[in-house]
Amino acid sequence: MISKLSHIHPDAKLGEQITVEPFTTIHENVEIGDGTWIGSNVTIYPGARIGKGCKIFPGAVISAIPQDLKFQGEVSLAEIGDNTTIRECVTINRGTLDKKTTKIGNSCLVMAYVHIAHDCIINNNVIIANTVQVAGHVTIDDWAFVGGSSAIHQFVKIGTHSMISGGSLVRKDVPPYTKAAREPLSYAGVNSLGLRRRGFTSETINQIQEVYRYLFLNSLNNSRALEEIEINLPATKERDEIVNFIRSSERGVMKGYIQ
Incomplete structure (x- = not known):
């Protein structure tokens, strides 16, 4: 189940029934749960903690160091919960001294080319559509949906069961159960269908x-x-x-x- 054309550091901890496709690199201080599938050309850096039953598609980079000039090489983590799917070319940075962890919850879907910066907290059942850019220290609560090509300002909070229209510039907090759209981003009703x-x-x-x-x-x-x-x-x-x-x-x- 593990390709001979992949490189896995001997100190990495892999669970049972894991698949690692060719040309993937898994560094030291990495833990991956049972039944996870990792596609080709994935890079998983130190500090990654990946749960059970996840799917990580080609080109993804997990737990790279933060793009934060204050980062001084401190030990930190990037955690991904169980049954979460990370699509092609997603980048997820590990934490800084602020929270020491970037977290993505269970049963999330992170679509292609999304960037999730340091110290973000993405809770359970969240969907982040293609090419969304999430700055540092952002919190997204359970069941939220972020439309494609949106950009989320650092320290923003997005409430549970909310839905953000594609292409949005999210500069302010989005309260629970709402739909957010237009420019500047504003209330567009309750997410009643969801x-x-x-x-x-x-x-x-x-x-x-x-x-x-x-x-x-x-x-x-x-x-x-x-x-x-x-x-x-x-x-x-x-x-x-x-x-x-x-x-x-x-x-x-x-x-x-x-x-």
């Missing part, structure tokens, strides 16, 4: 839409909108998640609806 596919009821979706009416459609500033939401809308998991996300935002959130 939520229904994942088992959210119509009642829950309507409650989420009501929260965003206060935030983005009622001409209130964020502080006042959050006060009105907590006074007038019943407490739910989704309501509180949205409120906490916006209150904790350091970069500020995207604009409201623009006609």
Whole structure:
């Protein structure tokens, strides 16, 4: 299952039933879980931790040193969870002193030519489409979708179940359950189709839409909108998640609806 034309450092730790295609290089201080397939011409640098059942396509570079001038060679990691697919020519840099780790969760799909920079946290079931560029320290929560050719500014946070239109410039945080589009990036509604596919009821979706009416459609500033939401809308998991996300935002959130 391991090609004789690949190069694997003797200190690398490989699980069972792993496939390594020709001309792939796996360096020292690398761990790869059972059942993972690694295509040809992949380079996996020190610090990579790759889970079970992953697929890594040709040309990918995993755990290269950060493109950060402050990086001084400190020991750090690039972690990839179970059952995640990394398509052709994806580059994933390992962490710096900030978090010491770049993390990609379970069951993610990272499409071709994506770059994920140092200290990013990509959670579970995230889809990142072709040629997306993710700067350092970005956080993307579960079930988010990032459309192709988008660029995400450093330190941005993207909320759970959100959907970002292709070609977007993401300079501000994107709250949970929303669709984001236009330039500058702004609220384009609730991701109701995605939520229904994942088992959210119509009642829950309507409650989420009501929260965003206060935030983005009622001409209130964020502080006042959050006060009105907590006074007038019943407490739910989704309501509180949205409120906490916006209150904790350091970069500020995207604009409201623009006609």
